[in-house]
Amino acid sequence: MTGDVTIQKQRKSAVADAEPLASLDEVIVLLKRQSRRLEGRDRLASDDDPLWACLD
Numbered sequence: 001m002t003g004d005v006t007i008q009k010q011r012k013s014a015v016a017d018a019e020p021l022a023s024l025d026e027v028i029v030l031l032k033r034q035s036r037r038l039e040g041r042d043r044l045a046s047d048d049d050p051l052w053a054c055l056d
Contacts, residue, residue: 005031
């Protein structure tokens with residue numbers, strides 16, 4: 001997911017029009033939101049698993 005954000009930021013640096021810039025900002029926000037949600041879900045899954053709890 002981090003790589004996708006990086007790619008979108010690079011695309012953003014090559015764009016001058018306001019409309020595409022706004023669209024790329026929306027994509028970046030969406031990717032970051034999804035990343036946080038997945039990290040939270042992974043954290044919850046590892047908390048419920050005794051093996052992961054032991055390794056943590």
